[in-house]
Amino acid sequence: MKVFVLTGAGISAESGIPTFRGINGLWKGHRVEDVATPAAFTKNPELVHEFYNERRRQFLQKNIQPNAAHFALAEFEKTHADDFLLVTQNIDPLHFTAGSRNVLPMHGQLLEARCTVTGKVVPWTNDLSVRTADPENPHRIGNLRPNVVWFGEMPLGVQRIQEAVQNADLFLAIGTSAVVYPAAGLVEQTPANCKRVEINLEETPKSDAFTETIRGRASIEVPKFLSRLQA
Ligand code: BJW
Numbered sequence: 001m002k003v004f005v006l007t008g009a010g011i012s013a014e015s016g017i018p019t020f021r022g023i024n025g026l027w028k029g030h031r032v033e034d035v036a037t038p039a040a041f042t043k044n045p046e047l048v049h050e051f052y053n054e055r056r057r058q059f060l061q062k063n064i065q066p067n068a069a070h071f072a073l074a075e076f077e078k079t080h081a082d083d084f085l086l087v088t089q090n091i092d093p094l095h096f097t098a099g100s101r102n103v104l105p106m107h108g109q110l111l112e113a114r115c116t117v118t119g120k121v122v123p124w125t126n127d128l129s130v131r132t133a134d135p136e137n138p139h140r141i142g143n144l145r146p147n148v149v150w151f152g153e154m155p156l157g158v159q160r161i162q163e164a165v166q167n168a169d170l171f172l173a174i175g176t177s178a179v180v181y182p183a184a185g186l187v188e189q190t191p192a193n194c195k196r197v198e199i200n201l202e203e204t205p206k207s208d209a210f211t212e213t214i215r216g217r218a219s220i221e222v223p224k225f226l227s228r229l230q231a
Contacts, residue, residue, distance in 0.1 A: 003080050004168035005073060006186060007088045007095070010175020010200060014067045014219045017058065017092055021177050027051055036150045045130050045142075052146045053127040056110050059092050060125060069174065069222035070098035076226045077102060085164045087157075089176060089183050091148050106155040106183065112147035115140075121147050155182060165189045171196045172225075175218050178204040199225065 009019035019025060020032045027035065030051070034040060041048045058064060066074075077084045077100055086103045088095055091110040095103045113124035115134060122135070124144070134140040149155050161182075165171065171190045177200075178184040187196055187209045198210040199221045207213050214221050 001080065001169045002083045002164070002167050003076075003085070003170045003172070004164050004186075004190075005084075005086045006171070006173045006176060006183060007073075007086065007090060008174070008176025008183070009090060010177075011069050011088075011218045011222070012067075012090055012092050012094055013175065014069070014217060015092075015094055016064050017090075017094075019175075019177075021179070027054075033151060036148070038150055038152060041145065041150070049128050049130070049146075052110060052148070053129075055091075056125070056127070056146075059110060064092075064094075066094045066098035067219045069218035070094050070100070072223035072226050074099035074101075076230070079230070085161075087161055087164075087183075087186075089180070091146075104157045104161065106149070106157055106161060108146070108148035108156060110146055110148060113144040114147040116143050116145055158182065161186070162189065166191065168194050170194065170229075172199070173197070173206075173210070174199045174222060176200070176204070178206040197225065 013019050035048055035051045073086060084102055086095060086100050088103060088105050089107045091108055093111055111123060111125055112121050113128060114121045128144055128146065130142040132142065132144050134143055165186050166189055168190050171187060171194050173187060176183065184206060187206050190196055196210040197212045198207055199214045199218060201215065214225060
């Protein structure tokens with residue numbers, strides 16, 4: 001069975017990381033759409049750096065840990081290693097911390113920085129600012145940005161994602177609002193005979209495209225669904 005899993009902010013909500021479009025989905029009065037763009041970074045890089053610095057610091061707090069949904073996916077992968085792809089829109093490290101291996105973070109990772117001149121990506125756990133020096137070229141100042149994908153930028157691994165989704169036997173979407181493309185459109189690219197399952201607290205604009213919708217918390221419903229699948 002070829003398994004394709006797509007995760008969004010909802011899977012990390014119970015680990016203490018706020019979702020984007022929930023009740024507390026605003027950051028200091030800004031919508032994510034107004035901060036997570038190349039134009040916002042050009043216009044006000046300090047504001048954008050501050051947004052990501054706060055989130056990076058949060059990701060590094062000891063109390064931010066994977067929950068039962070992350071762990072259940074990592075365990076499931078062990079028995080489906082060859083036919084399993086976990087595409088996450090999340091920039092947090094929780095799937096990796098939980099032990100998942102075949103993970104494709106399509107919107108990048110916040111614990112990495114990228115040089116805007118060379119494109120080189122390096123692990124990064126400190127704050128960034130317009131005064132940050134590139135550790136490899138200390139004379140280069142202010143060229144590092146968070147290695148994340150903003151609106152209008154190309155998500156990572158799109159070709160691999162499309163190939164996998166077009167061959168999937170099971171497509172499982174967990175905790176994503178299905179409003180941001182191309183992730184939102186993936187369910188519609190699955191083969192006709194693919195089992196398509198959505199796990200979310202709420203209905204989404206794509207719920208009708210699924211063959212099964214499970215309403216509930218990821219930490220409860222993901223382990224339950226995966227153990228039902230293996231039974
Ligand atoms: C729970 C739960 C619990 C809570 N248990 N559930 C087609 C149509 C219209 C527009 C476009 C289009 N194609 C492209 C666009 C433009 C744009 C776009 O989609 N705009 C829309 C807003 C309309 N897309 C892009 O620009 C993308 N690039 C692109 O398309 O390039 C061209 C291309 C062409 C062809 C092929 C391929 C590419 C780039 C998008 C980049 C998005 N970046 C962000 C920021 C990343 C960095 C950061 O984190 O700051 O990614 S935006 C933000 O939204 C972040 C997320 O990954 C993404 C999705 O959010 P997500 O994960 O769904 O979170 P929420 O908060 O929205 O939802 C949480 C859900 O969980 C809710 O449903 C809750 O109910 C649920 N939940 N607790 C279960 N405990």
